[in-house]
Amino acid sequence: MQRTIKTLLGTAALLGLATFAQAQTLNSASEQAERDLKSALTELSETRGTIAAEKIPLIREVSALEDDVRQKSDELNRLRRLRDNSDLGLNRLREQVKAIDAQNEYAAGLLDEFVRSFETRIDYSEVQLYSEAAEEARLAIDDPNLTQAERFSKQIDVIGVALNRLEQLAGGYTFKGKALAPNGDIEDGTYAAFGPTVYFASGESDLAGITFTKLNAAEAAIAIPGEGYSAGIREFISQGEGSIPIDPTLGKALKIEESKDTVAEHIAQGGVVGYVIIGLGLLCMLLAVFKLNEVVGFKTPSTEEVQKVLQQIEAGDKAKALSVASEISGAGGDILRKGIENIDEKRGTLEEILYEKILAVRPKLERFLPFMALTAAAAPLLGLLGTVTGMINTFKLITVFGTGDASNLASGISQALVTTELGLIVAIPSLIIHGLLSRMARQKLGDLEQIAVGFINGVVGARNKDGA
Numbered sequence: 001m002q003r004t005i006k007t008l009l010g011t012a013a014l015l016g017l018a019t020f021a022q023a024q025t026l027n028s029a030s031e032q033a034e035r036d037l038k039s040a041l042t043e044l045s046e047t048r049g050t051i052a053a054e055k056i057p058l059i060r061e062v063s064a065l066e067d068d069v070r071q072k073s074d075e076l077n078r079l080r081r082l083r084d085n086s087d088l089g090l091n092r093l094r095e096q097v098k099a100i101d102a103q104n105e106y107a108a109g110l111l112d113e114f115v116r117s118f119e120t121r122i123d124y125s126e127v128q129l130y131s132e133a134a135e136e137a138r139l140a141i142d143d144p145n146l147t148q149a150e151r152f153s154k155q156i157d158v159i160g161v162a163l164n165r166l167e168q169l170a171g172g173y174t175f176k177g178k179a180l181a182p183n184g185d186i187e188d189g190t191y192a193a194f195g196p197t198v199y200f201a202s203g204e205s206d207l208a209g210i211t212f213t214k215l216n217a218a219e220a221a222i223a224i225p226g227e228g229y230s231a232g233i234r235e236f237i238s239q240g241e242g243s244i245p246i247d248p249t250l251g252k253a254l255k256i257e258e259s260k261d262t263v264a265e266h267i268a269q270g271g272v273v274g275y276v277i278i279g280l281g282l283l284c285m286l287l288a289v290f291k292l293n294e295v296v297g298f299k300t301p302s303t304e305e306v307q308k309v310l311q312q313i314e315a316g317d318k319a320k321a322l323s324v325a326s327e328i329s330g331a332g333g334d335i336l337r338k339g340i341e342n343i344d345e346k347r348g349t350l351e352e353i354l355y356e357k358i359l360a361v362r363p364k365l366e367r368f369l370p371f372m373a374l375t376a377a378a379a380p381l382l383g384l385l386g387t388v389t390g391m392i393n394t395f396k397l398i399t400v401f402g403t404g405d406a407s408n409l410a411s412g413i414s415q416a417l418v419t420t421e422l423g424l425i426v427a428i429p430s431l432i433i434h435g436l437l438s439r440m441a442r443q444k445l446g447d448l449e450q451i452a453v454g455f456i457n458g459v460v461g462a463r464n465k466d467g468a
Contacts, residue, residue, distance in 0.1 A: 104148065111155040112141050114162075122165070123198045125191050125211045125220035128177050133161050168193075174237060180214065180221040181207050192237040199244060201237045208233040210245065270418040273386030277379055277419065281426030284375040287368045288433045295440045298365065299330035300447040303454075309336055310458035313343065331361045332451055339455050347460055354452040361448060365441040369434060376431035383423020390416025 115137040122130065140146055140154040172194040179200045181187050189202040191211070198211040200222050207222060208230040214221035224230070225245040235242030267274055305328050312321035318340060325336040335357045342353050394416060 108148065108151070111152065111159075115141065115155050115158050123193065123211060123220070125177060125179065125198050125200070126165070126175075126193065128219075129175055130158075130161055130165070133158050172240075178219045179207075179211065180219045181205070182222065182224065186219060190237050192233075194236075194244070197246065199233050199237060201234045206230065208237075266418065267422070270386055270422050271390070273382055273389065273419045274422050277382050277386075277422045277426055280375055280379060280382070281422075281430065284372055284426070284430050284433075287371060288430075288437065291368050291372075291437050295365065295437060295444065298444050299332065300444060301328050301330075301332040301336065301451055306336070306451055306454055306458075309340070310455070313340070313459060314461075318343065331357070332448060335448060335452055336455060339452070339459070343459055347456060350456055350459065351452075354456065358445065358448050358452060362445060365444055366438075369438055369441065372430050372434035372437070376427045376434055379423040379427035379430065380420070381423070383420040383427075386419025386423075387416050390419065 115134060137154045137158045140151045143151070172192060174190055174192045176188070177191050178186050178188055179191075179202070181202070187202040187204045187207060189200055189204070189207070192199045192201075198220070199209070200211055200220070201208045202222075207224075209222040209224040211220040212223050229243065229245045232243030233245075236244050267278060270277070305324075308324050309321050312318075312324055321340050322337060325333055325340055327333075328336060335354055338357050339350065339354055342350055345353065391413070394413060
């Protein structure tokens with residue numbers, strides 16, 4: 001107990017000492033803080049004085065700099081406005097330049113098209129007059145050494161030539177030139193252009209007619225409208241007056257007439273395949289005529305003749321029946337005679353014997369008919385073969401020469417289709433004739449079968465009477 005009290009007293013003494021020491025420390029710290037505060041206030045007062053002394057010059061300098069910045073900003077804005085105005089002007093100029101270039105390109109395209117098509121718009125006989133100017137303009141189009149103005153100048157020359165031609169054409173005009181005669185000779189003469197038609201009178205012969213364009217011909221070809229117009233055409237060309245023919249179709253009638261082919265020329269366009277089809281068709285027609293005569297000439301006994309034979313059989317006179325059957329010609333008579341010879345056979349056996357005779361006749365009635373059916377089926381296929389072959393050749397030519405002339409392409413395709421036409425011309429009659437002849441042959445076989453059945457029924461009836 002005493003020990004515990006001593007311990008508590010010791011502890012209290014220590015706490016008292018600690019509290020005293022702490023109080024001393026707080027007083028020292030407070031005094032030091034006061035001294036520091038006074039020093040800081042003194043320093044702050046001095047700093048404020050320094051700042052106040054330096055602030056006025058700095059404010060003046062900042063004001064001067066701000067004024068300078070405002071001036072620079074104003075100058076910058078002015079320069080930007082000038083730049084924007086100049087950019088707007090340049091953009092407008094660029095747009096105007098583009099618009100003018102587009103107009104020039106459009107005009108150049110129209111001029112190029114006119115130059116390239118000029119010679120196709122005039123009569124072929126007039127090409128020799130204007131070919132030089134048109135050729136220069138065409139060459140200028142693809143010449144990289146010429147300026148656009150120079151190309152325009154040469155193209156405008158062609159337009160001037162075209163305008164002069166129209167002025168002359170209004171009242172008609174004449175010019176010298178060469179022409180292709182119908183016999184293939186090139187003759188010198190005088191042309192007269194009047195409206196859409198150009199007339200020609202030869203200076204070397206009596207040739208006078210209307211010009212037209214002939215495929216692959218170097219000069220304009222001459223079509224003779226009739227001997228009665230020759231004198232009038234010559235008077236019109238030499239004197240300006242005369243009776244001349246007028247073509248209201250603007251040359252299409254001449255082209256249609258020229259495009260007409262004879263039968264031999266039309267067949268020749270089909271080539272080897274066309275000749276094969278025609279040969280097959282002719283052979284089929286010959287066989288059809290032969291077969292028609294054969295089927296029509298195939299005689300079958302009438303009902304009255306069969307009844308005469310059956311009457312003799314019912315009378316029991318086999319020899320007389322054979323005599324009557326011998327008077328019947330053709331396969332029908334043979335069937336009746338064969339039936340009389342085997343009259344004593346059973347019904348089934350007799351039927352087989354007569355059916356055998358009918359089967360022997362069938363090949364004769366039906367021969368050549370399969371060939372006609374084959375012709376009807378093969379002719380369109382041969383025509384298709386010729387068409388495909390012609391189209392292949394046409395496309396080969398397109399590969400080599402291109403498609404510059406659509407009329408040549410159409411001509412090649414039309415020639416390729418000739419074989420299809422020939423194939424159908426052969427196939428359709430062959431099919432019809434085959435059907436008719438087959439029907440007639442089946443009718444003849446049906447008549448024979450009817451005769452055989454009637455004969456067998458008559459024989460069986462006669463046997464039944466004898467048995468009764």
